Amino acid sequence: MSVTGAGNGTWSTEAEEENYDDWYLDLPAEPSTPPHEIIVPCNPTVPDHLYHLIVAPLSLAVLLVVSLLVRRRRLCKGCLNGVPGLPSPVNFLHPDAQKAGAAAVFGVLFCSLCRLVLDPDPLPFLAGSSLQNREYWKILALLYYPALYYPLLACMSIRHGAGYFLGGILSWLHCGILIWQKIQCPQSLKFHRYYALLSVLPQLLCFLLLSFLYPAWLLKKCKQDKKSEDSQVAEKSYCVEYLQTILKKKKKSNSPLNPSLPSRSWRFLNSCLYSPQQGFQLPLKLIISATVCGICIYQVALLMLVGFLPTVQKIRASIDMEVILMLAGFGLNIAEDRNEAIDLIKYYLWALEVCYVSALVLSCALTVCMLVRSLVLHRSNLKALYRGAVSEVFLHNPALRPSRSAIFCWMSFTSYQTAVTCIGLLLQQVVFFICTILITFLVIVPIVYGKNLLLFRILEAMWPFWALLVLALIGQHLCARFAFLTISATNRELNNRRALYLVTYLLFPVNVLLGVIMGIWRVVISALFNIVHMCRLDISLLHRAVETFDPGYRTYCHFLKIEASQSHPMMRTFCFLLMQPSSYEGPPGQKAGDVEEGIQLMQSKKPLMKGVLSRQSRTRWWLAYTLLNNPSLLAFRTSRLRLAGSMPNGMPTVEPK
Structure with missing residues (x-):
């Protein structure tokens, strides 16, 4: 028996042919699983x-x-x-x-x-x-x-x-x-x-x-x-804290107009990482969703790790001369030396393990970052709906009232969030694993060993083409900045329009090739963006005009409607104020004052001075304004005004014909 490479001179000596027969001796079968396993x-x-x-x-x-x-x-x-x-x-x-x-x-x-x-x-x-x-x-x-x-x-x-x-x-x-x-x-x-x-x-x-x-x-x-437990809860509840935070006098910010780079970096970090704010708490369903999604990431990552890594490790440990001979029978020559070929295959499998673990760590880290970033957006959306700014959250201005679809989406929000987190993590793992394999075996390993330089040879053969595209791209940017644009202190105007038209015509074929590269890059960026943001329901993966066709984002919008209309802290505080006189124990004079002040925001046993009266007036005005723009009460307020034959905001009534 002899194995020869096609012109490579590999394993063709007679001594090696004699040793090949030793591989087929009837040796005692070893146990497939070591005793310690x-x-x-x-x-x-x-x-x-x-x-x-x-x-x-x-x-x-x-x-x-x-x-x-x-x-x-x-x-x-x-x-x-x-x-x-x-x-x-x-x-x-x-x-x-x-x-x-x-x-x-x-x-x-x-x-x-x-x-x-x-x-x-x-x-x-x-x-x-x-x-x-x-x-x-x-x-x-x-x-x-x-x-x-x-x-x-x-x-x-x-x-x-x-x-x-x-x-x-x-x-x-x-x-x-x-x-x-x-x-x-x-x-x-x-x-x-x-x-x-x-x-x-x-x-x-x-x-x-x-x-x-x-x-x-x-x-x-x-x-x-x-x-009474109800009075204790109402006095120390989150709603009262939220009301106090809203109605207190805001401090003037002394932030500079042009902040420095560290301050801008700190602001960006705060916008990405969720940190508690005084006077605001996330709803219970969002906290449950974050907890269950964290457990989901752990369970899915553990399952993918134990399902792939031990199998590859067993394959790497079982690589021997038989595998080299089998590959040589198919015409695959890894290396001239057998031991070197075995070490090289084991190194490739080890690199595959590293790629898999790196992709898994990157997928888990990105999923956690996306979920933490979504908590920040949840808070900003809920605060906007609490103050009545519906247009800041939704493209249209829907009525914040319960409906059949809204109730169904509110019930299934946590379950949907968990499911899309699992699917998003799986997709990220597959895509990142393929990307790390391509980078490792087409760039890193060929550079280290100096073999299989297929990608570099392709780039070397096409270097004039890539050089032309790069020069055309850089040249157009430089011409647009220094030749075709005039920048003054107050205005910016086009310059050298004849040369601009000439360059536009001459570079049309080159720009078509650049457009092909741009189109491919656009597909890659869109795919990566959607895969990374798959675990988030608070943003749509579709265009702004057709975002309602995204079932995940539609579920999130209906969830916000129910939360803003049914658990509005201002509405709960207002209801507590209406119920307080019947359950309040104290002097009659003090009872009316406490209710009017908005849950003892400004209590004082001394005679009220001019400054205190102005603060009370300002507090009452803010309370009336926030109740007027409360999305939970706005629908009922409008319907009542229509039944009474009047129009909101002081508009004159129109007599029916």
Whole structure:
């Protein structure tokens, strides 16, 4: 047997031919898996089916107890005469809801969804299900896991000491069993030996957070005074803080007209990174979306890492002489020396691993940056809608009122945001992996080894063409600046128009070639922009005129409408002012003064001076102005004025003919 290269003189000596026969001796077969990589199946003390058989009835019992603690009339007046019913899981439109606890429960639910998609058994207590019935069990599991974790939300929504106690017991039970399972069996046979342990870490962190939040809420509940809870919440709520921030006198900014480069860089950094602002809080659904998207990035990145990297490492470790001989049989000559060829193939595979990990890190970093940047835009959009500037957010001026489409989009916003984050991360990983492979194997590796210089040879053969395009591009810019443009202190005018027309005509063929390059670059830029911004619903991937055809952006617009119309902080404060006299305890004279001042913004026991009166007048005017432009009240105000036969803003009425 002999292997010869086509004119290369590779492996054609007789000594090598004698050694080739040694490769086909019947040697004892080695184990395919080294002993240290063999994972012994592990059976924990509390397996998954027993864990769910214990937790599911206990969750149902906790839910029954919580439903007995809350009467239905607190949730729905006149429904079945106030008999016990299911409590609300969480008040999504209330600004003072337990945001950390709700985000933790949604994180646990998303981790269960990941397990549902990847595990062969959708329901843990129905192991060994057949392929025919597996899809039905998956549908049932999509309803089972939300019902399993529903009591964790119900216990915190009723704001009762018994609910906090039961929620703490339930969360500690979930957390304790999961920790005990992973201590007993840290390794598994699925994907990677440590994949099961790493994938359950976000779920464990969420359960640990709930395990500490419930006792903290219980202690806070025990230390509270026996005052009316509604008045305490209203006095210290976010709405009052927002109102105080809006109505207080703004300080004059002393920013220079031409800021320096560090100050401009700092402003740009603040516009990209979300930092809390006094008097404003993000809605609960946005906080839940950010939490679930962060867990989604972790789970998808972990799955892509353990699905690709161990396989390539095993292939790289198994490269030997047989692979070199097989490639030589197909006419592929890697190197003249066998050992050098093996090292070179292993180096190529190692470079492939580096490209994959680099693309994954870049994809995760860009996705996180886009989500953080979207929080800044969320805040600016909500603040604009709160002050009635609808045209700053939407292309048209829609009515900020609930509708069928708006309610549906509001319900599905968090789920859609999570799904597009997952899809965007996958697309970025594929595109960036291909780009890093091209850069590595067409530029970096050929420069290091001095071989396979295909790209450089193409560029060397076409260098006159590229030089012509570069010179034409630079020459046109220089002529436009120094020959065809006259810049004066007050105006800019065209100059040498005859030469301008002549150059335009002569460079037409060259500009056509430049247009081809520009068109290709435009496609690349558009594709990269859409792929990078795929995870964001707050911006449209289409043109401004047809942005409503983007389903993701349309969902976000309807979500903003519901949030601005139903959870407006000024509207809540105004409603509290209307309800305050009936529940206020104090002297009659002080009661009217406190209500009129807007939740004790300017309390004073001394006689009011001239400056105090002016501040009160200014505060009342600002309060009336903000209520007048409140998008939550504007629709009702317009309809009432029309029914009364008058026009808004003092316009004269028109008598019907």
